[in-house]
Amino acid sequence: MTTTDSTPAPQGLQEHFDATIARDQRIEPRDWMPDGYRKTLVRQIAQHAHSEIIGMQPEGEWITRAPSLRRKAILFAKVQDEAGHGLYLYSAAETLGVDRADLTEKLIEGRQKYSSIFNYPTLSFADVGVIGWFVDGAAICNQVPLCRSSYGPYARAMVRICKEESFHQRQGYELLLTMMRGTDAQREMVQDAVDRWWWPSLMMFGPPDDASPNSAQSMAWKIKRHSNDELRRRFVDMTVPQAEKLGVTLPDPDLRWNEESGHHDFGTPDWDELMRVIKGDGPLNTERIERRRAAHDEGAWVREAATAHAAKRNKRVQEGTAA
C-alpha cells in the first residue's frame, strides 16, 4: 500500500507526528509526516537500496573464479542476498510513494548515489574475504541501530537484512582464516587486500560529524541513531582484535588503544578521496553504472515477455469465464 498524498499539515498533525517520535514509536506509511522527513527517507533508503544492488558487482565478478565448489556456492548465496536486500529496501521506499522503476532510472542516470565503497576494484580472491569482513562488518555497525529507525518499513527491512549480514561477515572472515593457514603468497594476498580496503571501509561511515550537514536533523527525527564518527569508532574497536587473531596489520601507524577513552585512537581517512569518489571520480564509478545499465537494458525483453504472457493468460481466463 502506498500513499502519495502530501496534504499540508492540518492543525494537530505535526504535533501528533512529533509526539509519536518523542514516544519512540514508529511512523507508518499512512501516517501524516513532514515533507522533509519523507524526502530524507526516500533519499536514504534509495541510496541504501542502490548500494546493495551495485554491491553485487565487485563480488559477483569472482563467482566464476572461486577456487572451490564450496566457495562458489557461498558467494552465489551472498550475492543473491545483496539483491534481496536491495529489493527489501526498494519495497520500503515504495511505501513512501515512490516507484522502484523510477529509482532504478535515477540510479542509472547518476541522479541518485550509492555507497562509495563499491567503486573500488576486487583485485584478488582475498578481496572477497576482506569485503565480507570489513565492508559487511561496517554495514552491520551502520545497520544494527537502523533496526530501531523511526520509520517502520525501513526498520523492519533492516531487521531482515541484519540477520543475513552476519552470514556475510562470517563467511568473509572464515575465508581469510583459511588463506592465512595457507602459503606465504596467500598470506600476502590477504595483507594486500586489507591494506587496500581499510581506509575506504572507514569512509563508509560518511564524512566526519562536523562536515555532515544532514546528520542532526536525521538524528532528531530518529531516522539515524548514532553519529558517523561514533559508528566509525565502534567499527575500529570491533575490528582491531579480529585483525590480531587473523594475524594481519591494519595500515594505520596512528592506531593504538587509548586507556583513558576506552577506545582506539586512529588516523584520519583521506576525506578528499571520499569526496572525489562520491562525485564520480573513483576507480570504477563509470564501469559500475554502465554494468547496471547494461543489465537493465538486456533484461528488458524478459520483462516484456512476462508482461505479454500475463496479458495472454488474463485474456484466456476472461474468455473462459465469459463462455
Place this chain on the structure above:
Amino acid sequence: MTQQDWPLYEVFVRGKRGLNHVHVGSLHAADDQMALTHARDLYTRRNEGVSIWVVLSEHIAASTRDEKDPFFAPSADKVYRHPTFYDIPDDVPHI
C-alpha cells in the same frame, strides 16, 4: 514497456504451522504465479515460511490514514470488555 507495468503485490508469509500469515513486504510481478515465485525467492531464502499469500496491493482496503482517527474510538471506551474490569476475591480458584 518497463517494469512500471508490473503491478505491486503485498506478500504474507506463514512462518510455521500454527501461526498466522504475516505481512513481510511487497514486490512487483507480471502475474500471480510470478508473484509467488518471486516471493519465495525474496522472502523465504532461509526457511522463513511454509506458506505464502500474495495479493494485489490495490485490492487491500485499509482503515483511514492516521491512528488518531475516531475510527478506533469505539474500542477505547468499553473497559468492561476486559477481564481486569471485574473484581473477584483472591481466594476464588481458577478464574
